[in-house]
C-alpha cells in the first residue's frame with residue numbers, strides 16, 4: 466500500500482505491476498483492468514460503459530437496488546428517491562426476485 470498510487474491519471478510502475486499481477490490470475494479474455502476507489506465509482510464507471518456499449522441511456526434496476534452515493538448511482542437506487550431526487554424517465558424499475 467505504501468508504494469501503490471491508485472490515481473490512474475498519473476502512471477506509476479507499481480500500479481502497472483499490481484495490475485499485471487491481478488490479470489495473471491484471471492482468464493485471458495479478462496485482459497483490461499480499471500482500478501477505482503469505491504463501489505460508487507465502480508458503478509458509476511459501469512453505467513458509463515453500459516450506456517456507451519448499448520448506445521442508450523435507458524437503465525433497468527430493481528426496486529430495492531442501491532448502487533452508491535454519486536449522482537449516476539442515485540438515479541438507479543430507488544430507495545434514495547425523494548422530493549429532491551426523483552426517478553429519471555430513462556430508468557425502469559422491476560420487482561426484486563422473491
Ligand SMILES: Cc1ncc(COP(=O)(O)O)c(C=O)c1O
Nearest residue numbers: 503504505506508531532533534
Ligand atoms: C451494492 C452496493 N453498491 C454500491 C455501494 C457503494 O459503495 P461505496 O460506499 O464504496 O461507494 C454499496 C455500499 O454499501 C453497496 O452495498
